[in-house]
Amino acid sequence: MTATRIIEILRNSQPDETVTIQGWVRTTRELKEFTFMEVNDGSSLASLQVILEPSIPNYGTLVKQLGTGASVQVSGVLVSSVGKGQRIELKASNVTLYGEADAQTYPLQKKRHSFEFLRNIGHLRCRTNTLGAVMRVRNACAAAIHQFYQERGFIWVHTPIITANDCEGAGELFTVTNFNLNNIPRKKEDQTIDYSQDFFAKHAYLTVSGQLEAEVMAMAFQNVYTFGPTFRAENSNTSRHLAEFWMVEPEMAFCDLEGDQNLAEAFLKHIFKTVLEKCPEDMEFFNDRIDNTVLATAENIINNEFGRITYTEAIALLEKCGKTFEYPVEWGVDLQSEHERYLAEEHFKKPLIVTNYPKTIKAFYMRLNDDDKTVAAMDVLAPKIGEIIGGSQREERLEVLERRIIEQGMIPDDLWWYLDLRRFGTVPHAGFGLGFERVVQFMTGMGNIRDVIPFPRTPQSAEF
Amino acid sequence: MTATRIIEILRNSQPDETVTIQGWVRTTRELKEFTFMEVNDGSSLASLQVILEPSIPNYGTLVKQLGTGASVQVSGVLVSSVGKGQRIELKASNVTLYGEADAQTYPLQKKRHSFEFLRNIGHLRCRTNTLGAVMRVRNACAAAIHQFYQERGFIWVHTPIITANDCEGAGELFTVTNFNLNNIPRKKEDQTIDYSQDFFAKHAYLTVSGQLEAEVMAMAFQNVYTFGPTFRAENSNTSRHLAEFWMVEPEMAFCDLEGDQNLAEAFLKHIFKTVLEKCPEDMEFFNDRIDNTVLATAENIINNEFGRITYTEAIALLEKCGKTFEYPVEWGVDLQSEHERYLAEEHFKKPLIVTNYPKTIKAFYMRLNDDDKTVAAMDVLAPKIGEIIGGSQREERLEVLERRIIEQGMIPDDLWWYLDLRRFGTVPHAGFGLGFERVVQFMTGMGNIRDVIPFPRTPQSAEF
Numbered sequence: 001m002t003a004t005r006i007i008e009i010l011r012n013s014q015p016d017e018t019v020t021i022q023g024w025v026r027t028t029r030e031l032k033e034f035t036f037m038e039v040n041d042g043s044s045l046a047s048l049q050v051i052l053e054p055s056i057p058n059y060g061t062l063v064k065q066l067g068t069g070a071s072v073q074v075s076g077v078l079v080s081s082v083g084k085g086q087r088i089e090l091k092a093s094n095v096t097l098y099g100e101a102d103a104q105t106y107p108l109q110k111k112r113h114s115f116e117f118l119r120n121i122g123h124l125r126c127r128t129n130t131l132g133a134v135m136r137v138r139n140a141c142a143a144a145i146h147q148f149y150q151e152r153g154f155i156w157v158h159t160p161i162i163t164a165n166d167c168e169g170a171g172e173l174f175t176v177t178n179f180n181l182n183n184i185p186r187k188k189e190d191q192t193i194d195y196s197q198d199f200f201a202k203h204a205y206l207t208v209s210g211q212l213e214a215e216v217m218a219m220a221f222q223n224v225y226t227f228g229p230t231f232r233a234e235n236s237n238t239s240r241h242l243a244e245f246w247m248v249e250p251e252m253a254f255c256d257l258e259g260d261q262n263l264a265e266a267f268l269k270h271i272f273k274t275v276l277e278k279c280p281e282d283m284e285f286f287n288d289r290i291d292n293t294v295l296a297t298a299e300n301i302i303n304n305e306f307g308r309i310t311y312t313e314a315i316a317l318l319e320k321c322g323k324t325f326e327y328p329v330e331w332g333v334d335l336q337s338e339h340e341r342y343l344a345e346e347h348f349k350k351p352l353i354v355t356n357y358p359k360t361i362k363a364f365y366m367r368l369n370d371d372d373k374t375v376a377a378m379d380v381l382a383p384k385i386g387e388i389i390g391g392s393q394r395e396e397r398l399e400v401l402e403r404r405i406i407e408q409g410m411i412p413d414d415l416w417w418y419l420d421l422r423r424f425g426t427v428p429h430a431g432f433g434l435g436f437e438r439v440v441q442f443m444t445g446m447g448n449i450r451d452v453i454p455f456p457r458t459p460q461s462a463e464f
Numbered sequence: 465m466t467a468t469r470i471i472e473i474l475r476n477s478q479p480d481e482t483v484t485i486q487g488w489v490r491t492t493r494e495l496k497e498f499t500f501m502e503v504n505d506g507s508s509l510a511s512l513q514v515i516l517e518p519s520i521p522n523y524g525t526l527v528k529q530l531g532t533g534a535s536v537q538v539s540g541v542l543v544s545s546v547g548k549g550q551r552i553e554l555k556a557s558n559v560t561l562y563g564e565a566d567a568q569t570y571p572l573q574k575k576r577h578s579f580e581f582l583r584n585i586g587h588l589r590c591r592t593n594t595l596g597a598v599m600r601v602r603n604a605c606a607a608a609i610h611q612f613y614q615e616r617g618f619i620w621v622h623t624p625i626i627t628a629n630d631c632e633g634a635g636e637l638f639t640v641t642n643f644n645l646n647n648i649p650r651k652k653e654d655q656t657i658d659y660s661q662d663f664f665a666k667h668a669y670l671t672v673s674g675q676l677e678a679e680v681m682a683m684a685f686q687n688v689y690t691f692g693p694t695f696r697a698e699n700s701n702t703s704r705h706l707a708e709f710w711m712v713e714p715e716m717a718f719c720d721l722e723g724d725q726n727l728a729e730a731f732l733k734h735i736f737k738t739v740l741e742k743c744p745e746d747m748e749f750f751n752d753r754i755d756n757t758v759l760a761t762a763e764n765i766i767n768n769e770f771g772r773i774t775y776t777e778a779i780a781l782l783e784k785c786g787k788t789f790e791y792p793v794e795w796g797v798d799l800q801s802e803h804e805r806y807l808a809e810e811h812f813k814k815p816l817i818v819t820n821y822p823k824t825i826k827a828f829y830m831r832l833n834d835d836d837k838t839v840a841a842m843d844v845l846a847p848k849i850g851e852i853i854g855g856s857q858r859e860e861r862l863e864v865l866e867r868r869i870i871e872q873g874m875i876p877d878d879l880w881w882y883l884d885l886r887r888f889g890t891v892p893h894a895g896f897g898l899g900f901e902r903v904v905q906f907m908t909g910m911g912n913i914r915d916v917i918p919f920p921r922t923p924q925s926a927e928f
Binding site: 005007022023041043069070071073099100101102106108123124126127131132135136139143150153155156158159160161162174175176177179181184193199200201202204206213217219220221222228229231233235243244246253254417418420422423424425426427428453455457459460461463464 | 467469471486487488489505506507533534535537562563564565566569570572586587588590591595596599600603606607610614617619620621622623624625626627628638639640641642643645646648656657663664665666668670677680681683684685686692693695697699707708710717718860881882884885886887888889890891892917918919921923924925926927928
């Protein structure tokens with residue numbers, strides 16, 4: 001008999017329907033006349049209440065075995081619930097116990113556990129309310145991302161994870177090697193490492209961004225996006241950093257900074273809107289239990305036209321706002337979190353996009369503006385969130401790009417293929433990057449980024 | 465003015481509409497009275513034919529600059545085409561040239577290029593008909609995969625790329641390290657490598673499969689799937705191997721081998737069907753130019769109920785079929801490609817699923833059958849394709865699993881968290897793995913797997 005998912009029953013089923021469910025026991029409460037049992041199958045935050053009456057086979061033995069965490073299949077008839085808290089409940093006629101969970105050793109007993117404790121049982125923590133809700137929201141968010149781009153004719157491109165480009169993020173790169181580390185081959189002449197004998201015949205790394213390769217693909221398909229894992233070997237043991245995280249990077253040919261801003265705004269609105277629609281119970285749970293501003297923040301993003309100002313205007317605003325900042329403001333400095341939050345939360349009170357940053361604080365590939373001082377960069381800042389998207393129009397002019405590469409101490413020949421895109425049929429193009437876990441964090445209000453990815457990778461930790 | 469994608473124009477636009485297109489010149493042909501120009505924007509295999517008349521501004525200069533690969537924006541009015549080969553064409557009133565492509569140096573001139581040659585210009589090859597079609601089909605296939613699982617309430621789970629589990633694929637694992645390879649720290653006592661000083665404080669690798677972690681997630685959400693990159697440091701320089709490739713791995717709690725087979729069959733039918741619907745021109749191109757069986761193979765998969773036999777039955781069939789195989793057949797040996805192809809192509813003439821293989825040739829996590837000789841494994845074999853999916857019901861019984869781990873020379877404690885899934889609320893569960901590039905290869909008929917992924921990673925090659 002095919003089982004019905006509990007979310008379906010809670011949303012759509014009517015009394016008198018015969019159903020079978022499968023899931024894990026959250027709690028049981030044994031009364032004199034019968035036993036209440038909450039069963040959850042991960043399809044929704046809410047569990048289904050099951051009533052076990054002494055008439056069911058093996059009642060006496062069974063209720064002792066049905067502890068928190070036990071796995072069951074229950075068949076029976078749905079009835080209207082007289083108790084409060086649920087519309088409908090299941091009167092069991094048949095219960096199959098698949099596996100017990102010994103109350104002495106099962107770590108997830110019915111009580112509050114700290115997120116830190118739960119991180120140590122990463123293989124079990126998604127069975128809790130909060131982590132379950134996080135992962136459902138994460139999935140809805142991921143699905144919304146694909147939906148957004150696929151509907152607009154963007155091609156999902158799988159940019160390489162292993163790369164030999166070290167032009168970005170030097171010092172924060174993980175090495176990928178097939179060497180036996182006990183016996184690394186060295187060149188006879190100078191005893192340096194002989195990477196020609198490594199798997200890829202050169203020093204290889206884990207990617208920090210798929211952007212450069214996404215640009216390659218945009219020059220063939222016009223509109224593309226990446227959605228894949230990226231890596232930073234940054235020794236930051238903070239609540240905002242992961243060594244392995246997922247990024248979304250759209251790249252559009254024949255697009256300028258304004259088109260880039262328009263896409264970023266539509267994209268953010270879309271994912272927040274879709275998740276609110278798809279996971280209303282989970283989002284209410286976060287608003288109630290984790291951060292009582294998450295629904296307001298989402299509505300703010302969905303319903304407001306984003307503000308748009310230049311970096312130069314932002315600096316002027318910050319200079320005359322009368323606030324004292326820890327990091328002093330002057331033209332040329334990078335905006336700090338405190339500045340970004342002031343702009344979004346106090347001045348605009350809604351998301352805004354800051355454009356045209358000084359070239360000295362931005363990457364070589366951003367398009368140089370006519371003032372020769374700023375580049376066509378953009379950062380999207382949101383209340384309570386800060387920077388959520390960073391992007392730019394790309395430098396499409398060969399000579400300018402070569403000059404910028406040299407200015408930043410890199411070697412143009414290392415990027416010969418990237419420069420080829422400017423040699424052959426170059427076009428104005430633009431794109432941006434969105435840290436996927438950051439979005440999930442902001443959407444849910446979860447304070448630590450390690451709690452919005454199934455298996456976090458951080459300094460000294462690659463468990464499970 | 466917003467540009468229209470060429471696929472939209474070719475499919476839906478009517479004569480007399482005014483449109484703007486953006487793309488790259490494929491060819492031009494200068495006649496006395498006017499010039500034909502084919503423009504492609506990557507949205508479709510077909511280009512749009514543009515007519516440039518001497519009346520357009522700078523006609524004389526422009527037609528000299530519009531070589532293969534140049535990037536343009538063209539505005540004009542659509543007219544019915546009098547020539548054959550297209551329904552509609554664009555009479556240009558305005559042409560903007562963004563970037564030229566010098567005919568002397570641009571490698572993609574209008575002629576046939578070998579796939580091998582194109583691999584050396586991986587940053588440009590997607591601008592060709594074949595690679596363009598491959599990547600559109602790849603995208604359609606990827607989108608179909610997400611659609612299939614999302615519609616069925618499966619959660620997309622991002623299993624870790626960096627892992628410290630070396631229980632699978634030993635010897636084929638890439639090491640991930642933050643060590644300076646010139647100066648690897650060693651323990652004082654015995655001079656062995658001190659991994660406690662590496663980024664993750666242990667020897668870390670690139671994942672070969674997300675299955676074990678997907679099982680963790682299935683024990684919380686019932687139905688989940690992975691879709692992400694996996695890695696093999698296998699020194700195989702063949703047309704069927706990549707060091708970095710994408711895998712899809714669904715995992716279902718409360719599911720047995722029969723449910724696993726049902727899902728695999730529905731899944732394959734869905735992706736082939738969806739791609740045929742979404743990319744009819746591209747698929748016809750592959751059938752015409754690459755392999756004239758791809759459409760028939762797809763139809764065969766879509767329209768036939770898959771055959772289902774046990775390994776033992778398959779061996780009996782092979783033994784009595786009268787064919788001489790290179791690899792002799794007897795109960796206990798693994799099926800070779802020649803055996804699989806005989807079964808699918810000559811005996812069944814349609815896809816089939818072989819189940820219940822000898823335990824000695826399968827992985828430790830597959831569920832032991834009551835005969836104590838076979839495990840609840842399954843391989844899906846398809847005509848012209850061979851094995852396309854491998855899966856199993858998983859061993860959910862703690863004691864049996866521990867015994868199997870020890871039998872295979874591994875240490876149960878290394879898999880403590882995986883065993884915990886059997887300690888606490890264990891359930892029958894099953895899943896399978898699909899090599900994404902293999903599917904794209906089979907769908908398109910492309911002979912070399914390096915030509916169905918944007919940036920292939922293979923021994924001695926991690927370009928771009």
